[in-house]
Amino acid sequence: MSIVVGLTGGIASGKSTVSSILIEKGITVIDADIEARLAVENGEEAYYEIVRHFGDEVLLTDGSIDRGKLGSIIFHNQEKRLMLNNIVHPAVRKRMIVKKEMAIGNGERLIIMDIPLLFESKLTFLVDKTLLVYVDETVQLDRLMERNQLSKEDAIARIRSQMSLREKIHLADAVINNNGTIEETKKQLVDILKKWNAI
Ligand SMILES: CC(C)(COP(=O)(O)OP(=O)(O)OC[C@H]1O[C@@H](n2cnc3c(N)ncnc32)[C@H](O)[C@@H]1O)[C@@H](O)C(=O)NCCC(=O)NCCS
Ligand SMILES: Nc1ncnc2c1ncn2[C@@H]1O[C@H](COP(=O)(O)OP(=O)(O)OP(=O)(O)O)[C@@H](O)[C@H]1O
Numbered sequence: 001m002s003i004v005v006g007l008t009g010g011i012a013s014g015k016s017t018v019s020s021i022l023i024e025k026g027i028t029v030i031d032a033d034i035e036a037r038l039a040v041e042n043g044e045e046a047y048y049e050i051v052r053h054f055g056d057e058v059l060l061t062d063g064s065i066d067r068g069k070l071g072s073i074i075f076h077n078q079e080k081r082l083m084l085n086n087i088v089h090p091a092v093r094k095r096m097i098v099k100k101e102m103a104i105g106n107g108e109r110l111i112i113m114d115i116p117l118l119f120e121s122k123l124t125f126l127v128d129k130t131l132l133v134y135v136d137e138t139v140q141l142d143r144l145m146e147r148n149q150l151s152k153e154d155a156i157a158r159i160r161s162q163m164s165l166r167e168k169i170h171l172a173d174a175v176i177n178n179n180g181t182i183e184e185t186k187k188q189l190v191d192i193l194k195k196w197n198a199i
Contacts, residue, residue, distance in 0.1 A: 002104045003198045004111045006127035008118035010165045011158050012144035014133045014178035014185065019114050021186050025199075029112040030099045032092055039091035040065050049087040054080075075157045089121060100126065110198040119171050120163050129196060132172035134165050139179050 009015045019029045039046050042063050060066045074081040103111045113127055124130055144155045169175055176188045193199040
């Protein structure tokens with residue numbers, strides 16, 4: 001029997017950091033951000049839909065999507081963000097389900113689905129348990145500004161485009177507090193997975 005865990009959080013809350021710990025242990029992590037990137041590669045249906053709705057100005061000279069440009073549009077405009085979601089999310093969902101079924105078919109005991117918008121997009125039906133990577137908003141803001149070299153205003157716009165982490169706490173089966181060191185995060189992760197009999 002496999003257990004499928006939906007790993008979620010907010011932008012820059014530490015999902016990838018937790019995923020890397022799991023990957024190091026040989027656990028399969030299906031990453032929605034990676035699948036979303038593949039779904040909009042030149043030649044994919046979602047790519048043409050993006051160009052149709054957002055125009056050539058969101059393309060780089062090699063024809064690929066200018067992610068910085070598209071991000072600066074959609075994180076400041078809810079209507080456009082929902083339009084992009086409607087284009088990209090069905091393809092991401094399909095890709096993730098195929099990978100999940102493959103991992104289950106391989107008899108893997110623990111499968112992680114790293115889905116930033118797990119609660120917002122009501123995708124909890126895809127998983128058995130939900131695990132939230134939480135940080136205080138001040139820590140989230142600092143880490144996001146630092147990692148993406150964003151202004152405070154741009155970083156706040158990105159954080160506000162998602163459900164707040166405080167709200168997500170009430171929806172998750174378990175919560176990792178990632179305000180501290182990576183070692184502390186790792187310990188919480190292992191304790192939760194042991195409790196779930198997943199490792
Ligand atoms: C807007 C885009 C081009 C920005 O690309 P960029 O390389 O700068 O960021 P990346 O894809 O690595 O995403 C970083 C984080 O932003 C947040 N985020 C991304 N898209 C969204 C969105 N539509 N709504 C809210 N938050 C989002 C997530 O927390 C994600 O982990 C890209 O994120 C995108 O195509 N988004 C739409 C698809 C989507 O919703 N992806 C999220 C998981 S399915
Ligand atoms: N416990 C920690 N201590 C210090 N820095 C951390 C910690 N956890 C994560 N970080 C740093 O914070 C930033 C965000 O972490 P990470 O990339 O894992 O977040 P994420 O939730 O995957 O982000 P996104 O939603 O954008 O995919 C990174 O620069 C990472 O190195």
